[in-house]
Amino acid sequence: MTTTLQAPAASAGPHPPTPPRASRRPAGRRGRRTRPVGGLVGSTALWIYAIGALIPLLLMVSNSFRSTSSLYSDPLGAPWPINFDSYRNAWTVGHFGEYFTNSLLVTIGAVTLSTVVSTMAAYALARCRSRIFTILESVFISGLMLPIHLAILPIFYLLDGFGLVDSRLGLMLVYAASGVPFSIFVLTVFFRQLPPELEEAAKIDGANSWVMFWRIMVPLVRPAVATVVVFRFVPIWNDFLFPLVLLRTREKYTVPVGLTTFFGEYSTDWSSLFAGLVIATLPLIVLFLLATKQIVAGLTAGMSK
């Protein structure tokens, strides 16, 4: 989301130069500018909420170091002596080793596919104003309006018809497709904020549609793309319903399916479950850190365009 104030700088070429305004900044302004909103009180409040928000998760981690029986006799006791049995159990009984690769394969594949096709589509939908495109956009967004798990039976029959039951490819395609509405919805908003002058300028320089898209527009919406990637990765990584319904051989299961073995009919092995979740959540944290880095990088690049 930038303004026409920046347009003259953009016309200098596809790679935005660093703006000369840094030198225009008077010393006094710099000091004023770097004082964040809210000052010290704001910072304190942010950290207090951050710590407080983590307490339930810390409880989970703490409980993962105790046995389930001790959880049932004293739910909030301290994890001492530390017990790694649940981690061992989660890894073996939950078949984490095998399932990790499957999860990575399916999730990365689905998110990549979904994001790539959605970015392309969002660009077109944001740019072209024809009637058909408006209708198409509504069609895509209508996909958000029915929770996908209500359509699970038809999806199963569909994949069965294609012979894609018990196939990680089928699972990946379903996940990718389910991510398209959300991704398009968010990305069109961000694409719409880009001024049309950019494209005109690039066309004057002789860039064709594809180059323009890839080299100019996409980097400008990098924060949005990173956001979309995170919000598609996490639910797909954590989903157990589709793999349970669409996969049949154990070797193809994903990590969350392994975790469901700890849910009994009348009793749950909380300790192993928590341990498994701690392991399963670590990649998500890594992803999140990477994504926020992209978001920040994208923001600064956008501003200095």
Place this chain on the structure above:
Amino acid sequence: MFVAPALLLFGVFVLYPMGSALSYAFFSWQGTSRGAFVGFENFVALFTQEPFTTQLPRAFGHNIAFFVGTMLIQNTLGLGIAVLLHRRARTRRMLQTLYAMPYLVSPIVIGYLWTLLLSPTFGPVNALLRQVGLKSWALPWLGDPTTALWVVVLVSAWQWVGFPVLLYGAALGGVPEELSEAALVDGASHWQTFRSIVFPLLVPAIGTVSILTFIFAMEAFALPYALGGSTGNPAGATDFISLLFYRTAFENGSTNAIGSSSAIATLLFVVIFGGAVVATKVLRRHQVRVGA
């Protein structure tokens, strides 16, 4: 064509099954065998027969209350945090990650953790309140129909606050510095700058977040299920439309389960579609593009 791949993928794997699922509502079913075409009979049953006549409006009301609550709490908090984080470049990523961590954990476990924390027998929340002398505040949070729904709203906000923080953060990044700086130099306070300059430019992002929140609130399933069970305990106070769907589809012994539950799903879809269309129209009209 840029749109083609997305359309193909989406059309085959989402649109077609969705259409099928909605079409199921127009038939009567014997388990998974489709029976005769019955037109709107399943829908009429939703408005004339128990349990739907009591449960459907009540669940719908809860979904709406959930939407309002989430807008007020989660999105306002998210915007506030995003604004606070905006200039704190050093700590921003760390804090963003911390705020988003509840989102990364499966809702089933979130439900269990909070049920334990809020338990009237074992929960530390009530124990703490009693210690501090606020004994009258040590309510059975998830057991009292008046508080249970708000607990769901709060836990959901806690889980999802990362979403508005990230999205608003990205949007704030697109607001040009010069405008706010100029205002600050002219003597405006941070608040005035925000209200007159930054906020109007955020309207598209606010609109996006709001529409997505509406859709999310109408479809909410995982967290309410984890906190209140499939019957929306206590006594239906946390019942949502998706829970009603779940019970109708899987827990009753009715052989027409697919027919009734598909009718509920279709109804839900129509409501969400209508709501989103209205919201988008309003949003488009108010979109402000600087210099455009």
Place this chain on the structure above:
Amino acid sequence: MTGTIRRSFTALTMASAMVALAACSPSSPSSSSGSQGDTKNVTLSVWSWRTEDVAAYTTIFAVYEKNHPGTKVDFKAFKNTEYNLILTTGLAGSGGPDVAQVRSYGQLQPSIASKSLLPLDGVVDLSSWDANVVKSAKGKVDGKLYAVPLAQQTLQMFYNKDVFAKYGLTPPTTWAEFMAINTKLKAAGVTPMAVGAKDSWTLPMLHQVLAAPRFGASAFETAVTTGKKTFTDPDWVASLDVVKQLKPFMPDSVVGVAYTDAQILFTSGKAAMFPGGSFELGFFQKQNPGLKLGVFQVPAPQGSPAMEPTTTGYADGAFGISAKSHAQAASKELVTWMATKEFGQLVADNVKQLSAVPGVSYSDPLLKEMKENYTKNPTPYLLLVDFRYGAPSGTEVLGTGVQELLMGKKTAAVVSADLQTGVSQWFKPGK
């Protein structure tokens, strides 16, 4: 260029749409082409929702494999809450089970109506079994048998022997004694009964344990299923009042206490009694091996039509054969074996539940006691056995109703009326 792309894209979409339409027809299940005579070198896929019992069933089926060389059994357990959905897809499409654990009574009916299960009338002989148990695996509409019942559950009161000994208490034989026990425990600061009313599914069971004699137990079942009485009957209403009267002896804010919390209260010794099912036994023993458990039947409340205490029972789970199985003969053999005493005994010893097969002996003294109590004073879990065949189910309505009763929002009369309204949406008296 755009035109060609657009045209080819349209063609591709149409093609895939046509493929998809042709391939999926959820309307009629295709009949299975099972190999009839071949029982050599077959792997049978068995599905279940008992993730807790995977190890036990592996042992059990190893016995079968030894006696039936050439047959292997692949046992898979799925998460209980999603099992109904998973089974539906498994029975309707490809890659499903040969033999599947199926639900009992009402929840079995959709699978039967879809024609997903093979009728077993000529295959197994359950004539010597408890009729109530066999009922659980029959089609309500056609009366045919579709599965072999697996387990029986009984509902009674568990108690902590150490806590009772500490306060000089013994299991009650009259209602007055039962109330005295509760009063004494409460005065001593112990929670008398651990109840988790937040989870409404436990509440109709609670009602049965505490007050089944008050509404007339089995006699009432006969009356209400033939239409002679309804749930507005004064005895039924009074039985709900009994539950209300016992509220002071349940944990504080009982509607906010989760089922898991109640389990913890009992296993940690903070509560003395736990109204629950035989399915709890394995769990309690595992979580706290040091816990000295006992069971007793709650005596009949005053005013009961008959003053005998009762033990509530019901069938829980059954094994049926998928109509799409490719190994029908082998599946039939397996299922026939599941009706034998050998299998029942293995279940009793390994899964630690009461087997539906008659004549099984129990080494665990508590299981034995529960079975004996049930044999002496049986009564069915009424709302499950007879009133879960439509929407809304009796258990769902009463579960919510008892919550409202315990919160003081509705009287027993209103709750009973709600129940009657609910089930009369679909229930037609006259068995």
